[in-house]
Amino acid sequence: MILFRFFILLFFLVLLACGPQEGSLEGRFITYSKQVKENPDDPEGHYELGKVYIERGKYQTAFNHLSKATRLKEDYAEAYREKGIALFHLKSYLDAEKALLKSFSLKDTQPDIASDLGSIYLKNGNIKNALRYLKIAQTRNNNMHIVFNNLGALSAKTGKNRQALKFWKQALKKNPGLTEVHINMGVVYEKMGQKRKAVAAYQKALELDDSNAMAHYNLGVIYAKGKDFPKAIEEWETALKLDRTDENILNSLAWAYEKLGKRKEALAKLNLSIKLSPFDSKTYFSSGRIKYDMGNVDDAIDSFKKAVQHDPNFGDAYYRLGLAYDTLNQSYDAISNLLITEIIYHKARKMDLFKKTRARLELLFTKYQTHRENFKDLQVPETIKGYDLHKRKDQIRTSKEK
Numbered sequence: 001m002i003l004f005r006f007f008i009l010l011f012f013l014v015l016l017a018c019g020p021q022e023g024s025l026e027g028r029f030i031t032y033s034k035q036v037k038e039n040p041d042d043p044e045g046h047y048e049l050g051k052v053y054i055e056r057g058k059y060q061t062a063f064n065h066l067s068k069a070t071r072l073k074e075d076y077a078e079a080y081r082e083k084g085i086a087l088f089h090l091k092s093y094l095d096a097e098k099a100l101l102k103s104f105s106l107k108d109t110q111p112d113i114a115s116d117l118g119s120i121y122l123k124n125g126n127i128k129n130a131l132r133y134l135k136i137a138q139t140r141n142n143n144m145h146i147v148f149n150n151l152g153a154l155s156a157k158t159g160k161n162r163q164a165l166k167f168w169k170q171a172l173k174k175n176p177g178l179t180e181v182h183i184n185m186g187v188v189y190e191k192m193g194q195k196r197k198a199v200a201a202y203q204k205a206l207e208l209d210d211s212n213a214m215a216h217y218n219l220g221v222i223y224a225k226g227k228d229f230p231k232a233i234e235e236w237e238t239a240l241k242l243d244r245t246d247e248n249i250l251n252s253l254a255w256a257y258e259k260l261g262k263r264k265e266a267l268a269k270l271n272l273s274i275k276l277s278p279f280d281s282k283t284y285f286s287s288g289r290i291k292y293d294m295g296n297v298d299d300a301i302d303s304f305k306k307a308v309q310h311d312p313n314f315g316d317a318y319y320r321l322g323l324a325y326d327t328l329n330q331s332y333d334a335i336s337n338l339l340i341t342e343i344i345y346h347k348a349r350k351m352d353l354f355k356k357t358r359a360r361l362e363l364l365f366t367k368y369q370t371h372r373e374n375f376k377d378l379q380v381p382e383t384i385k386g387y388d389l390h391k392r393k394d395q396i397r398t399s400k401e402k
Contacts, residue, residue: 028052036065043073050082059089077106081113084120093123111140115147122154130154145174149181161188179209186218198222213242217249229256247273251283263290281311285320292324300324312381315344319357331368335361336378343384 029052035045046069053062066083070076084099097120104113118134121127131154137147152167165188168181186201199222205215220235236253243249250273257266270287277283288303301324307317322337338361345354365371 025052025055029056041072043069043076043079046072047076047079047082050079050086054082054086054089057089059086062086063090075106077103077110077113080106081116084116088116088120088123093120096120097124109140111137111144111147114140115144115150118147118154119150122150122157127154127158145171145178145181148174149178149184152181152184156184156188156191161192164188177208179205179212179215182208183212183215183218186215190218190222195222195226211242213239213246213249216242217246217252220252224252224256229259232256233260245276247276247280247283250276251286254286258290263294266290267294279310281307281309281314281317284310285314285317288317288324289320292320292327297324297327308381312383313344313348315341315348315350315353318344319353319360322360326364331364331370335364335368335370335375338364339372339375339378340380340384343380343387343389346389347384347387 028048032045032049032052035042036049039045046065050062050065050069053059053065063083063086066079066086069079070083073079080099080103084096084103087093087096087099097117100113100117100120104110104117107113114133115137118130118132118137121130121133130150134147134151134154137144138151141147148167148171152164152171155161155164155167165185168185171178171181182201182205186198186205189195189198189201199219202215202219202222205212206219209215216235216239220232220239223229223235224232233253233256236249236256240246240249240253250269254266254269254273257263257269267287267290270283270290273283274280274287284303284307288300288307291297291303292300301321304317304321304324308314308321311317318337318341322334322341325331325334325337338357342354342357342361345351345357
């Protein structure tokens with residue numbers, strides 16, 4: 001089974017978009033590009049061009065222009081705010097927080113900036129400050145649907161699911177076309193075990209915007225939990241067409257394809273996932289396991305080696321590496337990797353896996369007519385050097401293999 005845990009994607013934290021803009025996006029791009037070219041030290045030109053790039057989804061370029069605007073005009077509250085939004089989309093949340101705090105210090109009467117700060121603090125896990133700024137935003141403008149969305153996200157994050165639903169219903173009263181709110185409601189309905197309502201919420205989101213990858217993905221999760229893997233794959237393939245940079249979608253597809261016995265398709269998705277995230281040890285592990293099951297033992301060994309290279313404490317990968325070498329009758333490598341596995345499991349207090357590994361080792365010692373004393377000089381990862389199994393008498397909890 002692929003090492004993949006289902007999870008519904010996190011609640012949408014919505015930052016307020018720029019206000020209504022005059023002229024087409026392309027027209028504004030031409031105008032402000034020309035303005036900046038003719039006057040490189042014009043902060044307003046860089047600010048407006050930065051907003052255009054945010055609308056285009058070019059967040060790094062937007063950040064560059066907005067940074068220039070704030071350097072040229074140090075008290076430019078609006079530019080700091082848009083800079084924070086760009087950083088949010090670049091997933092640089094702490095820097096986004098700093099930019100928005102600067103904006104708020106310059107213009108603390110603006111509810112939209114307070115709302116943005118609430119979103120950032122919620123994303124950073126600072127519930128206290130998230131609630132503080134979202135309440136400020138709500139007090140200063142009670143009609144802000146985005147505030148209600150994010151208050152709902154905050155409530156859900158603290159386990160207050162019914163309160164979250166109330167906030168989201170208020171948001172929908174103010175703006176029924178909020179795709180992200182329907183998605184959030186689907187997340188909570190699913191958590192509450194109300195599958196039909198969750199499906200209906202995601203389907204409503206897709207009625208409003210059928211190009212929303214998150215709605216397709218979450219709908220696929222529900223189908224997969226119900227073991228309807230063909231439908232799950234259909235939704236996830238659609239999500240992937242809409243967002244080809246999300247390794248989570250690829251790993252989900254690999255998991256589902258393997259469930260249907262389609263190992264080649266599963267492996268193809270994992271290969272794409274590795275290209276996107278080349279340091280993910282679990283993806284290498286999953287790839288190695290499928291290769292092994294397909295009889296490609298040498299390729300499987302390469303994948304397991306990469307898994308332990310990126311995570312030296314990955315006991316399952318060392319265990320599989322040992323089994324793969326045993327398949328090739330390479331006794332020293334097989335036993336060496338299982339000896340490392342044994343230490344990792346013991347140190348991690350996973351006694352059931354430790355006992356399983358020790359039992360396998362005893363079989364290999366018999367098979368290859370050797371014993372532990374021949375491996376005294378074994379090179380082990382730095383993380384377990386000096387760990388003596390025989391001197392550890394502490395209580396060890398049990399755990400189940402994933």
